[in-house]
Amino acid sequence: MLDNEASQDEEEYLNSHIDSCIVCFEEYNLEKEIRELLRSKVNKHQVPGELVTSIRNKIIESV
Amino acid sequence: MTKDQETESGSYRNKYDEVEKVQIFEQEFMPHIDSMYNFAYRLTFEEDESKDLVQDTYLKAFRFINSFERGTNAKAWLFRILKNSFINDFRKKSKQPSKVDYQEVENYYNSDDVDEKNTVDLRVETLKDMMGDEVTNALNALAVDFRTVIILCDLEGFTYEEMAKILDIPIGTVRSRLHRARNLLKEKLSSYAQSMGYK
Structure with a gap:
């Protein structure tokens, strides 16, 4: 469901289950939060400018 | 033509x-x-x-x-x-875990599926306080096959079908590997939280 891979029926069932089951409600929220955490906080690296230049140069040389 | x-x-x-x-x-x-x-x-x-x-x-x-x-x-x-x-x-050049290591990890988690939920005590509030380095370290601590599915799904937003093609594995394996990867990540985050005194 979190990955948008559940069918509509599955989604409806899971949603109604989560509303009434505290264990799954907490589990779902935890997984959602971990996803958010990964997207917002995992360190991102900037592509070195010289890499982009080097790739373009090699492509131009080869054509 | x-x-x-x-x-x-x-x-x-x-x-x-x-x-x-x-x-x-x-x-x-x-x-x-x-x-x-x-x-x-x-x-x-x-x-x-x-x-x-x-x-x-x-x-x-x-x-x-x-x-x-x-x-x-x-x-x-x-x-x-x-x-x-x-x-x-x-991978050949570096000392990444071999297929055998991965298999061991996978077997271990296969056999433990039923109990694993109870072993992790992690709260949403705790996660909110975590720093980028802690989250990055937890992700990096996963074996490469588990790390890869998290990167592809959670960071890059690929669908299961796309992941199956990228990794040359069946969709069912994508699902189970992702499930295990997430549980392992939860454990890492939880032990980080404990060692940092978040609880």
């Missing part, structure tokens, strides 16, 4: 002319270089290796550009090449 007919007959040799090749390269491949570099970095943990891996991937992509269908998912196509290059050329 038109270009389309050539494609249908299975001959890719002259599908795109030189101008088209460079156009595809610039318009469909280069926009993904940020994601590609970060994927490489998260696999190798090294700047120089990441640069080599990304460059290799782009040069291969250009060399085999005739097997790329315009308008299809270039990002998934490039990720697949990078992942294969990593396994074939880079």
